[in-house]
Amino acid sequence: MSNLDTYGIDESVIAHLTEVYQDRGLESIMGDEDKIESMLRGIAFSKGLIHAPARIQHIIQLLSYVGFGPGKTMVDWGVGYGPVLAVGKIMGGEVSGPEAHCQTAMVALQKFQELRRRGVPTPPDSSIKIGADIMEYDISNADVVWLYAMAKQQPKFVQRFYNFGKSDGKLIVYRPSLECYQTVLKFTQRATFEGSIHDVAMILNKN
Numbered sequence: 597m598s599n600l601d602t603y604g605i606d607e608s609v610i611a612h613l614t615e616v617y618q619d620r621g622l623e624s625i626m627g628d629e630d631k632i633e634s635m636l637r638g639i640a641f642s643k644g645l646i647h648a649p650a651r652i653q654h655i656i657q658l659l660s661y662v663g664f665g666p667g668k669t670m671v672d673w674g675v676g677y678g679p680v681l682a683v684g685k686i687m688g689g690e691v692s693g694p695e696a697h698c699q700t701a702m703v704a705l706q707k708f709q710e711l712r713r714r715g716v717p718t719p720p721d722s723s724i725k726i727g728a729d730i731m732e733y734d735i736s737n738a739d740v741v742w743l744y745a746m747a748k749q750q751p752k753f754v755q756r757f758y759n760f761g762k763s764d765g766k767l768i769v770y771r772p773s774l775e776c777y778q779t780v781l782k783f784t785q786r787a788t789f790e791g792s793i794h795d796v797a798m799i800l801n802k803n
């Protein structure tokens with residue numbers, strides 16, 4: 597981590613987060629020629645061929661960029677193993693989110709437990725709404741909504757943000773798809789496209 601900005605977060609905490617949420621994206625495809633070929637063609641994420649949680653450094657960077665911290669509320673739309681909620685809690689904000697798959701949520705809770713064992717503060721287990729659906733989850737009070745979803749699913753979620761998000765809320769779309777960009781263009785009169793950070797995310801304003 598020494599050459600990366602930690603945005604005020606203790607380096608030992610980042611080391612714990614990185615170990616607990618190891619990025620196994622590439623590791624999981626080593627030796628599988630078909631998967632490597634798919635990845636080279638850039639469709640690995642959209643087809644769900646590899647499991648790759650958002651990178652801890654990216655989460656820190658993006659949440660810092662949108663000014664997330666004490667007094668702010670964030671919803672992670674599809675909690676997964678929980679890295680975004682974990683980072684948001686460490687940054688001092690209120691975090692919660694739905695996770696449709698029970699088994700995935702169980703892994704998230706185990707990871708929270710492991711972080712606590714290491715002395716890292718975590719969100720309460722109740723911050724993960726197990727079995728809840730993104731399309732029904734209330735975001736009307738969320739200053740920040742985080743979205744990391746399959747390419748084809750992104751448009752309906754982006755649309756939901758514009759329809760039901762907080763008036764001054766922001767949506768971070770991690771690894772935005774072409775379909776996502778196309779949907780955003782439909783809302784250009786109401787949306788401000790702030791730009792991307794290192795090509796990994798799009799940040800949208802409701803107004």
Ligand SMILES: C[S@@+](CC[C@H](N)C(=O)[O-])C[C@H]1O[C@@H](n2cnc3c(N)ncnc32)[C@H](O)[C@@H]1O
Nearest residue numbers: 649650674675676694695696697728729730744
């Ligand atoms: C790519 S993972 C992202 C995990 C985490 N937010 C991150 O950024 O690393 C997407 C997660 O969203 C969940 N998910 C997908 N569709 C959902 C839905 N309609 N409602 C709730 N969760 C959903 C999946 O089960 C998966 O765990």
